[in-house]
Amino acid sequence: MTQHFPTRQIRFYLTAPAPCPYLPDRLERKVFAHLPLAEGEMVNDSLTQSGFRRSQNIAYRPACETCAACVSVRIPAKDYVLSRSDRRTLSRNADLKRSLVEAEATLEQFELLRRYLRARHADGGMTDMGWPDFVAMVEDTPVRSHMIEYRLASPAGEPGDLVACTLVDLLGDGLSLVYSFYDPDLPRRSLGRFMILDHLAQARMTGMPFVYLGYWVKGSEKMDYKARFQPLEALGPSGWRLLGARDLEAAPE
Numbered sequence: 001m002t003q004h005f006p007t008r009q010i011r012f013y014l015t016a017p018a019p020c021p022y023l024p025d026r027l028e029r030k031v032f033a034h035l036p037l038a039e040g041e042m043v044n045d046s047l048t049q050s051g052f053r054r055s056q057n058i059a060y061r062p063a064c065e066t067c068a069a070c071v072s073v074r075i076p077a078k079d080y081v082l083s084r085s086d087r088r089t090l091s092r093n094a095d096l097k098r099s100l101v102e103a104e105a106t107l108e109q110f111e112l113l114r115r116y117l118r119a120r121h122a123d124g125g126m127t128d129m130g131w132p133d134f135v136a137m138v139e140d141t142p143v144r145s146h147m148i149e150y151r152l153a154s155p156a157g158e159p160g161d162l163v164a165c166t167l168v169d170l171l172g173d174g175l176s177l178v179y180s181f182y183d184p185d186l187p188r189r190s191l192g193r194f195m196i197l198d199h200l201a202q203a204r205m206t207g208m209p210f211v212y213l214g215y216w217v218k219g220s221e222k223m224d225y226k227a228r229f230q231p232l233e234a235l236g237p238s239g240w241r242l243l244g245a246r247d248l249e250a251a252p253e
Contacts, residue, residue: 010036010043014063021125022220026067032060040142045172051235053214054169054178056140062215070215072235073243074174075196077203077211079231086197089190096150097160098198103145105138107131108162112181119184121222137167137179144170145178150195164191166199174210175199196229218248 012033020026035043035057044054051072052059062070082090110131117127129137138147146168154160164182168175177199182191199211216234217223226232227248233240234247 010034020064020067022217022223023067023069026069027064028067029063029065030060031063032058035059035142037142041144044143044169048169048171048176048212049173054141054143054176056136057142069217069219071217072212072214073216073226074210074212074233074240075200075229076231076233077174077200077208080200080229082197086193089194090197092189093150093191093194095153096163096194097153099149099151101147101149103138103141103147103167105131105135109138109147109149109165110134112162112165112183116181116184141169146170148195148198150182150191150198164195166195168199171210171212174208174212175203176212177214192225 010033012031015030015032017027017029020028033047035054037057040057044059047059047061048054050061052061053072061072062068064070113129113134117124117129121127138145148166148168149162150164151162152160161183163186164180166180167178169178170176177196180192180195182195196211196213203209203211210233213226213229215223216226216232218227227243230243232243234243
C-alpha cells in the first residue's frame with residue numbers, strides 16, 4: 001500500500017509495556033505520533049488506512065511484542081446488507097432525532113458519558129475522566145471532526161433528552177468512529193449497534209466507501225461485537241482484505 005505522507009518528518013514513539021485492557025495476563029505496547037496541525041488531515045488519513053487510531057492530536061496503533069490480537073477493521077458500506085435484527089434495531093430507534101453538531105464539548109454530553117462509563121466500563125481507564133479531559137477528547141483535534149447527537153422525540157418541539165453520541169472523524173475514504181457512548185438505562189434499543197448502522201447509512205448517502213470501527217480483538221467481550229458486522233475488512237501484512245469464517249473462528253495469536 002502506497003502512503004502519501006507530507007514532507008514534514010513525523011516522529012514515532014514507543015510506549016513502555018502496560019497491562020492489556022482487553023485480554024488478561026498480557027502486556028500491551030503502542031507506537032504513536034503527534035499529528036501536525038498544518039497537515040493533520042492528510043497524515044491522519046494515511047495513518048488510519050495503515051491501522052492507526054486517533055486520540056486527540058495523537059495517532060497510535062498496537063505494537064505488542066508477543067501478541068497480534070488487535071486487528072484494525074472497517075465495514076465496506078455499499079456491500080453491507082441489513083439483517084432482520086438490524087431492521088428491528090432501526091425500527092426500535094426510529095423515534096430518535098439525529099443531529100450533526102460541531103466538535104465542541106457540552107456538559108450534557110459529559111454527564112451522559114459518565115453514566116455510560118460507570119455502567120458499562122466501571123473497571124476501565126476512562127472512569128476517572130474529568131471535564132477538562134472530556135473537552136480535550138472532543139475538541140483537541142487537528143482533523144475534520146464532528147459529533148452526532150441522538151435525542152428522544154419531544155412533543156413540544158423542543159430538543160428531547162440526549163441518549164447517545166458519537167465522535168466522528170471525516171476521512172478521505174470514509175467515516176471513522178472515534179468514540180461512542182449512550183444511555184445505559186434504555187433497554188432493548190441496542191444503541192451501540194444502532195449508531196454503527198446509522199453511520200453506514202450516512203456513508204452510503206455521501207458516497208463514502210468505508211466506516212472504520214477501530215480494533216477488533218477476538219476473545220475480548222468489549223470488542224467482539226465488531227465481528228458481527230459482515231462483510232468486514234481487516235488490515236493484515238498484505239493490506240486490507242475481507243475476513244472469512246476461518247478468521248473469525250481462529251484464536252488470537
